[in-house]
Amino acid sequence: MSKLCVIGTGYVGLVTGTCFADLGNQVTCLDVDFNRIEKLKQNEMPIYEPGLEQIVSQNIKAGRLSFTTDYSEALADAEFAFIAVGTPSGSEGEADLQYVRQASESIADLVNHPIIVINKSTVPVGTGDWVSDIIRKRRAGKPLDFDVVSNPEFLREGSAINDFMKPDRVVLGCINRNAARMVAELYAPLDCPILITDLRTAEMIKYASNAYLATRISFINEVANVCEELGADVLEVARGMGLDKRIGPAFLEAGLGWGGSCFPKDVKALAHMAVLHGTQPQLLQAVMEINRNQRRRVVFKLRKVLGSLNDRPIGVLGISFKPDTDDIRESPAIEVIHLLQNEGAIVKAYDPQAMDNASKILQGVHLCHNPYEVAEGVDALVLATKWNEFKQLDMQRLYQLMHKPILVDGRNIWDPDRARDMGFTYFGVGRGVNTH
Numbered sequence: 001m002s003k004l005c006v007i008g009t010g011y012v013g014l015v016t017g018t019c020f021a022d023l024g025n026q027v028t029c030l031d032v033d034f035n036r037i038e039k040l041k042q043n044e045m046p047i048y049e050p051g052l053e054q055i056v057s058q059n060i061k062a063g064r065l066s067f068t069t070d071y072s073e074a075l076a077d078a079e080f081a082f083i084a085v086g087t088p089s090g091s092e093g094e095a096d097l098q099y100v101r102q103a104s105e106s107i108a109d110l111v112n113h114p115i116i117v118i119n120k121s122t123v124p125v126g127t128g129d130w131v132s133d134i135i136r137k138r139r140a141g142k143p144l145d146f147d148v149v150s151n152p153e154f155l156r157e158g159s160a161i162n163d164f165m166k167p168d169r170v171v172l173g174c175i176n177r178n179a180a181r182m183v184a185e186l187y188a189p190l191d192c193p194i195l196i197t198d199l200r201t202a203e204m205i206k207y208a209s210n211a212y213l214a215t216r217i218s219f220i221n222e223v224a225n226v227c228e229e230l231g232a233d234v235l236e237v238a239r240g241m242g243l244d245k246r247i248g249p250a251f252l253e254a255g256l257g258w259g260g261s262c263f264p265k266d267v268k269a270l271a272h273m274a275v276l277h278g279t280q281p282q283l284l285q286a287v288m289e290i291n292r293n294q295r296r297r298v299v300f301k302l303r304k305v306l307g308s309l310n311d312r313p314i315g316v317l318g319i320s321f322k323p324d325t326d327d328i329r330e331s332p333a334i335e336v337i338h339l340l341q342n343e344g345a346i347v348k349a350y351d352p353q354a355m356d357n358a359s360k361i362l363q364g365v366h367l368c369h370n371p372y373e374v375a376e377g378v379d380a381l382v383l384a385t386k387w388n389e390f391k392q393l394d395m396q397r398l399y400q401l402m403h404k405p406i407l408v409d410g411r412n413i414w415d416p417d418r419a420r421d422m423g424f425t426y427f428g429v430g431r432g433v434n435t436h
Helices: 011-022 034-041 054-059 073-074 098-111 126-139 160-164 179-188 199-230 234-242 264-276 282-306 332-342 357-359 370-376 397-401 416-421
Strands: 004-005 028-029 065-068 080-083 114-119 144-152 170-171 194-197 313-317 348-349 380-383 406-409 425-427
Touching: 004 011, 004 054, 004 073, 004 199, 011 028, 011 065, 011 080, 011 160, 028 073, 028 080, 034 065, 054 065, 054 144, 054 160, 073 282, 098 126, 114 170, 114 179, 126 144, 126 199, 144 199, 170 179, 170 199, 170 357, 179 194, 194 199, 199 264, 199 282, 199 348, 264 282, 282 380, 282 406, 282 425, 313 332, 313 370, 332 348, 348 370, 397 425, 406 416, 416 425
Parallel strands: 004 028, 004 080, 028 065, 080 114, 114 144, 170 194, 313 348, 313 380, 380 406, 406 425
Antiparallel strands: 144 170
């Protein structure tokens, strides 16, 4: 059993700390947010993540998992300190590393025993060296025995527990291979491939992975837009592509594009790093522009059938950026709502989990209790998030409730032929000219 400190209790920190505790380690999770820590001590989750509440409760009861706001308490005798704090984007896409700096300085000020510092946050290439310099300079008068390891996370919101426990790979970057191997021992029970590299290569693997996945989504969305004009069905196109072993089916679902806390930030940051160092990230720029355009196309389709959207009641199903999470950061649904409001539309919306978060940022939107309340009296209904509960709605009831039976299926979850047979005007994403 190892003793771990995890700094930060957001998605990455809380899942990482809890799962390491579940593997038998002694874990203290630290956050400077007092209210968040007090709620966690009472087993109240600050985020919605399937399975997380149960595993947190189990490990608190077992005495392996604790929460604190006290750095001294969290770092006392810790063999490993995971930095899992936020790194929000700046105006140009640069990562804001103020919280990483604060964590690094606290480690330098309070630790007097050998420790391995692990960057779990998504940070620019070169941050591992930067953290080492911060700690070394701050301890100039009293050297500290430490190493910095880059250990990028590959957790998907909505399936983060499974992603941690059954990873495709664990990536570790460090100058000192022995330190990396010590971190590798923490992951040994997971029986997965472990790749050990230098610091900068590990940091780049994270950005390159997310940028490539975002590129696949933008690619199939561009293909979908061509399909709409040429009469092809992008679902069958994607299936035909995915059966090719060189391509595979993952991340080839046409829709409203990617959002969340990772893809937008990471693609923008990689493009910023590229420009900063004299290269031209033309593909990344196109990937981002295609993604933005997918939201705009919702408005284009509604304008085509309704004309002006001013004072038109429009319903939106889904607010979170993806199903099985309450996270609305960079959500396609939020952007669609803002675009509709800019056109003068009166917007109603519903989400199974994100209503509390939505109420904090959405102004002038009527937040409803269920999908049918959203549908009542609207001139169009936009499906923005692929929640399972939206797949089996009573379509006849929707038809009767709506003022104008216009559907914009932004995630291609409904059957176009069935919808049209019922009398709906149906717009999918890349479903061919027959849907116009």
